[in-house]
Amino acid sequence: MKNKNMPSYIIAIILAVIFIYPLYILILIAFEPISLTFDRLYPYQLPFIFTLKNFEASIKDLSLIKPVIRSIIVAFTVGILAIALATPAGYGLNKLAARFSNKIIMLMFVVNMMPAIVIAIPISVYFIKVGLYNNIFGIALAQELVVLPISVFIMLGGFRALPQDIENQAMVDGASIFHSFRNVILPLIKIPLLISFLLAWMTSWDEFTYAVIISPVNPTFPVSLYDYVSRGEPFIASSFALLVTIPVIVIVVVLQKYLKGEYLSGGMKI
Amino acid sequence: MKYKLELVDLEKSFSNKKVLDKLNLKVIDGEFLVVLGPSGEGKSTLLRTIVGIENLDSGKIIVNGTDVTFKPPNKRNIAMVFQNYALYPNMTAYENIAFPLKMARTDRNSIRSKVDQVAKLLNIEPQLNINVTRLSGGQQQRVAIARALVRDPALFLLDEPLSNLDARVRYTSRQELKRLQKELSHTFVYVTHDQVEASNLADRVAVLHNGVIEQIGPYNELYEKPNTQWVGDFIGTYPMNFIPGDLMGYPDSTIGFRTRWVSEGNDITAKVTLIENSEGNYFVHCKTGDSDIVIRTDTKYNVDDTISFGLERFNIYKNGVLEEIKSGNSVASSGINDVDN
Numbered sequence: 001m002k003n004k005n006m007p008s009y010i011i012a013i014i015l016a017v018i019f020i021y022p023l024y025i026l027i028l029i030a031f032e033p034i035s036l037t038f039d040r041l042y043p044y045q046l047p048f049i050f051t052l053k054n055f056e057a058s059i060k061d062l063s064l065i066k067p068v069i070r071s072i073i074v075a076f077t078v079g080i081l082a083i084a085l086a087t088p089a090g091y092g093l094n095k096l097a098a099r100f101s102n103k104i105i106m107l108m109f110v111v112n113m114m115p116a117i118v119i120a121i122p123i124s125v126y127f128i129k130v131g132l133y134n135n136i137f138g139i140a141l142a143q144e145l146v147v148l149p150i151s152v153f154i155m156l157g158g159f160r161a162l163p164q165d166i167e168n169q170a171m172v173d174g175a176s177i178f179h180s181f182r183n184v185i186l187p188l189i190k191i192p193l194l195i196s197f198l199l200a201w202m203t204s205w206d207e208f209t210y211a212v213i214i215s216p217v218n219p220t221f222p223v224s225l226y227d228y229v230s231r232g233e234p235f236i237a238s239s240f241a242l243l244v245t246i247p248v249i250v251i252v253v254v255l256q257k258y259l260k261g262e263y264l265s266g267g268m269k270i
Numbered sequence: 271m272k273y274k275l276e277l278v279d280l281e282k283s284f285s286n287k288k289v290l291d292k293l294n295l296k297v298i299d300g301e302f303l304v305v306l307g308p309s310g311e312g313k314s315t316l317l318r319t320i321v322g323i324e325n326l327d328s329g330k331i332i333v334n335g336t337d338v339t340f341k342p343p344n345k346r347n348i349a350m351v352f353q354n355y356a357l358y359p360n361m362t363a364y365e366n367i368a369f370p371l372k373m374a375r376t377d378r379n380s381i382r383s384k385v386d387q388v389a390k391l392l393n394i395e396p397q398l399n400i401n402v403t404r405l406s407g408g409q410q411q412r413v414a415i416a417r418a419l420v421r422d423p424a425l426f427l428l429d430e431p432l433s434n435l436d437a438r439v440r441y442t443s444r445q446e447l448k449r450l451q452k453e454l455s456h457t458f459v460y461v462t463h464d465q466v467e468a469s470n471l472a473d474r475v476a477v478l479h480n481g482v483i484e485q486i487g488p489y490n491e492l493y494e495k496p497n498t499q500w501v502g503d504f505i506g507t508y509p510m511n512f513i514p515g516d517l518m519g520y521p522d523s524t525i526g527f528r529t530r531w532v533s534e535g536n537d538i539t540a541k542v543t544l545i546e547n548s549e550g551n552y553f554v555h556c557k558t559g560d561s562d563i564v565i566r567t568d569t570k571y572n573v574d575d576t577i578s579f580g581l582e583r584f585n586i587y588k589n590g591v592l593e594e595i596k597s598g599n600s601v602a603s604s605g606i607n608d609v610d611n
């Protein structure tokens with residue numbers, strides 16, 4: 001057994017190192033004095049001195065607070081909008097024969113394969129006209145484009161997983177469509193709803209292309225972080241980046257429980 | 271006669287497959303009607319159109335004298351037990367049973383007393399506060415039936431509610447169901463492909479075939495006087511035996527007889543192909559001409575024996591439809607025992 005699993009463990013460890021190393025460097029930069037990191041040609045790879053100075057500096061520098069708040073509003077808007085749109089869409093698609101609904105879902109994903117930049121520019125032109133340019137709801141709407149296909153896919157999977165005839169039974173038992181949805185269906189799609197919301201939230205949280213094109217003047221956090229790095233204040237940026245990575249780590253831990261499950265199969269039998 | 275349910279010329283197709291083809295049926299107040307038919311014949315579709323979760327192509331559905339054809343399921347005053355129970359998995363047994371009452375805005379106290387009452391009736395009181403997904407198949411089935419019985423609708427539809435249970439539980443559940451229906455004097459339309467269930471439960475059996483009710487009546491009547499050869503073939507543990515009419519002097523027709531309608535004589539000569547022994551009787555499979563037949567005897571024959579026997583009664587079919595019933599002096603006992611064998 002042990003010998004058999006050995007290669008996969010080695011591969012897993014290599015992959016983990018590749019993915020964790022940047023995070024490690026981020027932590028080093030955030031907690032080490034600049035003299036040991038940026039001021040050296042070959043920065044130390046191991047922690048020597050622990051300091052909270054960078055954190056103090058970044059929190060004092062209020063100019064990054066606003067983008068963070070903006071990002072939070074945008075992320076929640078994108079998340080809520082995602083489930084508000086994907087729930088009825090998934091419900092409706094589930095009523096179609098699978099060969100139709102699968103094709104529609106496929107179409108949604110294919111359309112989304114177009115590079116964001118190609119879509120972002122015409123959208124921003126239009127948004128200028130309707131007053132959504134440089135507006136956080138403009139960003140949210142544009143980012144919705146990115147998250148909606150996967151949200152619909154997950155919700156469709158949730159509806160497909162519902163026990164057969166449960167909704168019919170509710171109707172026969174005297175429930176209106178509203179009551180059957182609220183009392184019977186909603187409690188059974190909580191997990192797909194949670195996954196859709198969190199994935200949408202996370203996607204929005206670090207989305208860059210739409211954000212920078214649609215709202216360059218009132219940027220979201222990833223955009224202003226980029227400004228900081230390019231302006232040469234990466235140590236403040238690192239400690240801030242670390243702060244905003246924390247919610248993402250929490251979300252990933254929550255999602256991990258479900259990511260391997262049937263929820264991402266869209267209810268399709270493979 | 272007061273009818274609880276009248277179905278008039280129901281038509282229903284899926285893509286281009288016709289499932290119900292101008293089906294007519296009348297269900298009497300307080301009766302236990304079993305709709306019997308092979309799988310895929312459209313039994314579930316029939317119930318689903320009656321309750322309104324499947325749309326009709328044409329036809330009329332009348333419940334308690336009111337035309338409900340265009341009413342939604344929640345306005346039809348019909349309770350239904352689905353084949354797979356369709357219990358609400360996020361709820362306890364109690365919440366499942368209480369659901370229809372909650373939807374009808376019944377007040378909390380009468381919900382509790384009604385649920386307790388029906389739970390007592392079905393022996394599921396100890397399970398009331400358990401989530402339904404943790405109950406056994408038999409208990410789930412009781413919860414599903416309780417959820418229907420807790421209401422007082424005009425009509426109950428049951429779609430093979432016992433088919434997922436093992437033999438023992440199925441037997442006892444059958445008895446209880448029949449008792450409940452009579453005690454509460456409810457009207458039941460019960461769908462099954464199982465003849466034993468039909469013969470044990472039904473006041474009347476309606477045989478569904480090719481989208482219509484091919485014959486309706488008490489089980490014995492269907493067994494002894496099937497209107498068509500198809501019904502004769504379908505009803506009974508052994509299909510009705512069919513031989514060419516020429517053998518008995520009825521040209522252009524077919525003779526049908528049951529395994530036990532044989533007597534001493536030499537109307538028919540046949541060659542034994544297989545013997546089955548069942549509780550003291552021998553079921554002898556044999557071949558006469560091109561026809562395979564089964565007769566019940568007390569004598570032990572051997573394979574390849576040539577035997578001859580007479581018929582004490584038989585039905586004459588022309589073009590598959592019953593034409594005449596010929597019975598001798600001693601009409602055989604009811605066929606129901608055959609089914610139990």
Ligand SMILES: Nc1ncnc2c1ncn2[C@@H]1O[C@H](COP(=O)(O)OP(=O)(O)O)[C@@H](O)[C@H]1O
Pocket residue numbers: 284285289307308309310311312313314315316
């Ligand atoms: N939703 C549906 N779409 C297409 N065909 C269906 C549908 N429901 C049932 N059928 C077809 O109608 C026929 C009758 O089905 P059903 O009513 O379930 O039969 P039964 O309950 O007697 O086994 C079957 O051939 C089945 O394939």
Ligand SMILES: [Mg+2]
Pocket residue numbers: 313314315353429
């Ligand atoms: Mg069925």
